[in-house]
Amino acid sequence: MAPWRLVATDIDGTLIDDERRLSRRTIEVLTALPVPVVLVTGRPLRWLEDLYDQLPARLPAVCANGAVIYDPHADQVLRTDPLSCEALVDVIGRLRDAVPDLSLAVEIEDGRAFRHESTWPIRWVDHRVRVIATPEELTSEPAVKLLARSATADPDDFLELVSKALGGVAEATRSSSSALVEISAAGVTKAAGLAWFCEREGITADQVVAFGDMPNDIPMLAWAGRAVAMGNAHPAVRAVSDESTLTNVADGVAVYLQKAFNI
The missing domain is CATH 3.30.1240.10 (Hypothetical Protein, Haloacid Dehalogenase-like Hydrolase; Chain: A; domain 2)
Structure with missing residues (x-):
């Protein structure tokens, strides 16, 4: 069993394909995971609905690159850190x-x-x-x-x-x-938002595996215990990651997690 207690994943260019769809394989893997999954995205809150409509269960989200933390079960914003x-x-x-x-x-x-x-x-x-x-x-x-x-x-x-x-x-x-x-x-990044969420859940950085593809993912990947770059990732993302997986179109997140968690 993998040592991680939480999976953190970007959405666009990472979890979904280029048509903004979740594959059947990805849905099955997310459903079978024995640990929680958190969406960590640059998307605003209003752009989560199209993804939630594809999931069997809504996932908590760190939105707007860390500025908004959302609990979909309570439909509640837990924390915001806006520009004044x-x-x-x-x-x-x-x-x-x-x-x-x-x-x-x-x-x-x-x-x-x-x-x-x-x-x-x-x-x-x-x-x-x-x-x-x-x-x-x-x-x-x-x-x-x-x-x-x-x-x-x-x-x-x-x-x-x-x-x-x-x-x-x-x-x-x-x-x-x-x-x-x-x-x-200042100070608001995907890493800061995810760290706040994990501290609330009693999870440390070394217990998190994170996936991303673009420069806004770099702080999160640098913070997480295991950083995985997508096969389609920006060169700067590859440079800070521990390893790579397949592209988003080839179900890179699902492929990696299936092997890591033996599911």
Whole structure:
């Protein structure tokens, strides 16, 4: 039996395939696991429903890169760590001064609502998503995540540019293949959110196996006792991981856990 007491996994590019679906094999393995599973994702709270609809039982989630911790059984947000209004004013000011070709949006109401500038590309209509009426609306209430997008920059170069502009006053990372940077309050990462959840459950870092594929997973993978990079992972993720598994399309998480737990 594997020594781990908890499985922590990213969702997109990791647990689900490129069509955003859970395979039958993955569902069967998750159901058979003798230890709990926690979803640790950059997704906002409102984006969990499509995954929950595919699962036989809802799983607890660390959302918005660690800013929101959610108990689906009680339908309760256990903890939030948003960017304050003052922090948003500071961060947005820094970005406006240093970063060209910039479009901004915020995740508010614990990730249940989204406000964006008119230049932000919207791919589907949702009543929880709305364009802002004035620039001040971006900073009018705390946000669990600020998002910055460039239409022209290289994704890694854009992350570096944003990180330099922030100067450590907030956390910057990315999980998209496009030039989209996700900004959280200082100290808020997937690792911090997962560590809080595990401490609450009496589980230590060395008892956790974690799976991920993109730069926003790096803090979690560095924290966990065993870090597993997906076969499709970003090179920076591979560099901090203990080992790799197959790609998300090839059920990499399920394949690894079946062998580890002999199920």
